[in-house]
Amino acid sequence: MNQDEKLSIIKDILLTDEREFTSSIEKKIKSLEKTINEKEKLSGKVDPIIDDKLNNFIKEIPKTLGPTITKTLKEEIKNSQDAVVEALFPIIGKMIKRYIQHEMKLLSDKINTQVNNTFSFKGIFRKAKSKASGVNESDLILQELSNTKIEQVIIIEKGSGIVLAEFSKNITTDEDMVAGMLTAIKSFVEDAFKKESQNLQHIDYDLYHIHLQNFSSFYIAVVISGAYNIIYQDKLEDKILDFTSKQKVSDILNNKTLINQKLEDFFNDDSI
Amino acid sequence: MIASKKIVLIGHFGVGKTSLIRRFVENTFSEDYKVTIGVHISKKTLELSEDQSVSFIIWDLEGQDDIKKTRVSYLLGTHAFIYVFDLSRPSTFENLKSEINYLHENYSKIPLKVVGNKVDLVNKEYLTQYNDEFDDLVDLFVSAKNGSRVESLFSKLAKELI
Ligand SMILES: Nc1nc2c(ncn2[C@@H]2O[C@H](COP(=O)(O)OP(=O)(O)O)[C@@H](O)[C@H]2O)c(=O)[nH]1
Ligand SMILES: [Mg+2]
Numbered sequence: 173m174n175q176d177e178k179l180s181i182i183k184d185i186l187l188t189d190e191r192e193f194t195s196s197i198e199k200k201i202k203s204l205e206k207t208i209n210e211k212e213k214l215s216g217k218v219d220p221i222i223d224d225k226l227n228n229f230i231k232e233i234p235k236t237l238g239p240t241i242t243k244t245l246k247e248e249i250k251n252s253q254d255a256v257v258e259a260l261f262p263i264i265g266k267m268i269k270r271y272i273q274h275e276m277k278l279l280s281d282k283i284n285t286q287v288n289n290t291f292s293f294k295g296i297f298r299k300a301k302s303k304a305s306g307v308n309e310s311d312l313i314l315q316e317l318s319n320t321k322i323e324q325v326i327i328i329e330k331g332s333g334i335v336l337a338e339f340s341k342n343i344t345t346d347e348d349m350v351a352g353m354l355t356a357i358k359s360f361v362e363d364a365f366k367k368e369s370q371n372l373q374h375i376d377y378d379l380y381h382i383h384l385q386n387f388s389s390f391y392i393a394v395v396i397s398g399a400y401n402i403i404y405q406d407k408l409e410d411k412i413l414d415f416t417s418k419q420k421v422s423d424i425l426n427n428k429t430l431i432n433q434k435l436e437d438f439f440n441d442d443s444i
Numbered sequence: 445m446i447a448s449k450k451i452v453l454i455g456h457f458g459v460g461k462t463s464l465i466r467r468f469v470e471n472t473f474s475e476d477y478k479v480t481i482g483v484h485i486s487k488k489t490l491e492l493s494e495d496q497s498v499s500f501i502i503w504d505l506e507g508q509d510d511i512k513k514t515r516v517s518y519l520l521g522t523h524a525f526i527y528v529f530d531l532s533r534p535s536t537f538e539n540l541k542s543e544i545n546y547l548h549e550n551y552s553k554i555p556l557k558v559v560g561n562k563v564d565l566v567n568k569e570y571l572t573q574y575n576d577e578f579d580d581l582v583d584l585f586v587s588a589k590n591g592s593r594v595e596s597l598f599s600k601l602a603k604e605l606i
Pocket of ligand 2: 461462463478479480504505506507
């Protein structure tokens with residue numbers, strides 16, 4: 173074998189390997205690409221890892237920060253007892269509030285599970301939205317909803333669930349069906365949790381939060397997309413109170429056209 | 445003018461409440477039996493005249509073998525009841541009188557239609573046998589399967605509610 177032949181063989185071996193290597197890499201990239209494209213698959217893989225890390229981090233807090241905190245606290249308490257009482261007062265207040273909030277959350281989770289087990293309401297909003305905008309459902313789920321928007325406001329007669337007035341932006345769901353379903357859920361919850369005298373204040377469905385606010389003969393449901401937190405809830409409550417008192421809604425309940433118009437004027441922009 | 449009316453269907457399990465609604469709303473029928481859990485809401489608008497329509501918001505409740513067990517809050521604000529029993533199963537109408545009385549006593553002002561469903565499964569002789577029982581209690585014999593008198597049940601109701 174001469175030099176050239178040897179070289180050629182070596183080249184062959186090397187190149188074959190390289191080709192195989194390349195194609196195996198290519199395969200891996202392809203499958204990665206596929207995984208990334210199938211966002212749901214990816215999040216299925218990534219979520220447990222993130223959860224794990226978070227859990228670990230939380231578990232480690234007492235070990236890493238605990239001793240320092242305890243030591244500092246002990247010293248502080250010894251040195252200035254009055255100041256500590258002063259300082260702890262709001263914290264304890266907050267803790268109690270948080271405890272109550274936590275209990276409320278548990279209760280509302282309990283309610284949600286019950287409701288989900290009882291009603292086949294889920295998906296109706298998302299389906300309607302995806303139909304309206306032409307995007308597929310999973311894309312809608314993944315879509316980041318950064319700003320809070322009022323999508324629909326329905327004034328609903330208590331008991332019967334009949335729609336007294338309605339205003340909506342892009343939602344294409346049938347307000348009569350939504351109102352009926354909400355009323356059924358509300359009746360169920362308020363019945364089932366009678367001893368807790370629980371008033372259903374909001375329902376989460378898929379991308380939407382449905383804020384519920386009671387008045388004497390009717391209640392108002394506001395369908396919201398985007399973040400819905402206590403602050404927003406609070407402001408929205410005020411806005412609704414403002415609306416019902418300023419517009420004297422109770423006096424014009426039988427004039428659907430008029431309230432519809434007032435609803436639109438009042439809720440058309442998303443500022444609250 | 446469109447008037448919205450809440451209609452509630454009640455009656456034992458499997459008498460055909462869901463089927464009657466499907467026949468009325470979608471004009472379909474299925475032999476499969478899927479138990480209704482909780483409440484199912486559907487809607488259908490009937491045009492009575494050029495300027496008058498009725499939108500039925502129909503509440504399909506899960507069946508109860510005893511009407512007293514029906515969740516009262518589901519019945520609030522109802523504009524009309526349809527009480528359904530199964531003509532082919534006497535157990536679903538053996539307490540018909542007391543169930544209807546219960547409705548009369550507690551919801552005296554609310555219109556009520558009492559219907560015997562699955563009339564397609566029984567013959568004249570069979571029905572004659574129960575003549576006395578049904579006579580002044582039952583409004584209509586219907587069939588969700590072949591659609592017999594389903595439309596007329598709802599259009600009668602619509603006229604009474606306007
Ligand atoms: N032959 C016949 N079967 C019926 C009729 N209506 C309902 N069914 C059947 O009876 C069963 C129970 O019906 P469903 O509507 O689910 O009863 P529900 O529990 O009262 O809602 C189903 O298998 C239906 O297919 C009818 O008019 N004729
Ligand atoms: Mg049913």
